[in-house]
Amino acid sequence: EAGVAQSPRYKIIEKRQSVAFWCNPISGHATLYWYQQILGQGPKLLIQFQNNGVVDDSQLPKDRFSAERLKGVDSTLKIQPAKLEDSAVYLCASSFRRTETNTQYFGPGTRLTVL
Amino acid sequence: AQKITQTQPGMFVQEKEAVTLDCTYDTSDQSYGLFWYKQPSSGEMIFLIYQGSYDEQNATEGRYSLNFQKARKSANLVISASQLGDSAMYFCAMRETGNAGKSTFGDGTTLTVKP
Numbered sequence: 301e302a303g304v305a306q307s308p309r310y311k312i313i314e315k316r317q318s319v320a321f322w323c324n325p326i327s328g329h330a331t332l333y334w335y336q337q338i339l340g341q342g343p344k345l346l347i348q349f350q351n352n353g354v355v356d357d358s359q360l361p362k363d364r365f366s367a368e369r370l371k372g373v374d375s376t377l378k379i380q381p382a383k384l385e386d387s388a389v390y391l392c393a394s395s396f397r398r399t400e401t402n403t404q405y406f407g408p409g410t411r412l413t414v415l
Numbered sequence: 416a417q418k419i420t421q422t423q424p425g426m427f428v429q430e431k432e433a434v435t436l437d438c439t440y441d442t443s444d445q446s447y448g449l450f451w452y453k454q455p456s457s458g459e460m461i462f463l464i465y466q467g468s469y470d471e472q473n474a475t476e477g478r479y480s481l482n483f484q485k486a487r488k489s490a491n492l493v494i495s496a497s498q499l500g501d502s503a504m505y506f507c508a509m510r511e512t513g514n515a516g517k518s519t520f521g522d523g524t525t526l527t528v529k530p
Binding site: 407 | 419448450452457458459460461462465467506508510516517518519520521522523
């Protein structure tokens with residue numbers, strides 16, 4: 301079974317530029333998550349999708365971050381414009397369902413550096 | 416308020432010995448899940464073990480076991496017979512029924528296994 305795929309693995313941009321990250325979840329997983337992990341901290345949930353609908357985006361900085369999952373499979377997370385404090389690893393995860401018993405499986409992450 | 420607390424920023428253990436990584440949590444839900452993940456320097460989050468709040472027995476997965484003490488709200492990870500490859504960051508996480516299944520992560524413990 302293929303795992304969660306993410307691209308790119310690394311990205312370096314200047315502040316005020318825009319950037320997009322792509323995620324393909326495990327086949328059959330209805331729930332998809334985007335996390336931001338700042339160095340030395342645990343992952344923080346940015347947005348959670350159930351199929352193509354948003355379940356939770358309470359911690360997503362909506363003035364600069366956006367995410368979509370149009371067909372209920374792949375997802376894209378965008379930052380526009382980027383700030384220095386957006387430097388972090390962006391992790392995508394998926395689970396079969398969004399209940400408390402369902403394990404989330406993570407992709408390899410995208411390491412973003414904003415200069 | 417912090418819902419997952421990992422009080423040990425760093426831990427050292429001798430190869431082949433056992434080590435316990437601490438995790439305490441806070442929730443008012445009766446139904447929740449507790450997870451441990453390993454994050455090597457490569458950055459990927461690897462699922463290790465799961466414990467449901469209604470599970471009466473402690474979870475075990477190979478060399479990993481979870482010491483679940485519900486009344487004390489603790490879910491410590493025990494790694495037996497440590498190996499050099501166990502050196503990594505370890506995260507405790509919780510998913511709550513009443514929170515759309517959203518996960519909350521602790522800030523992690525860095526484990527170093529000494530030869």
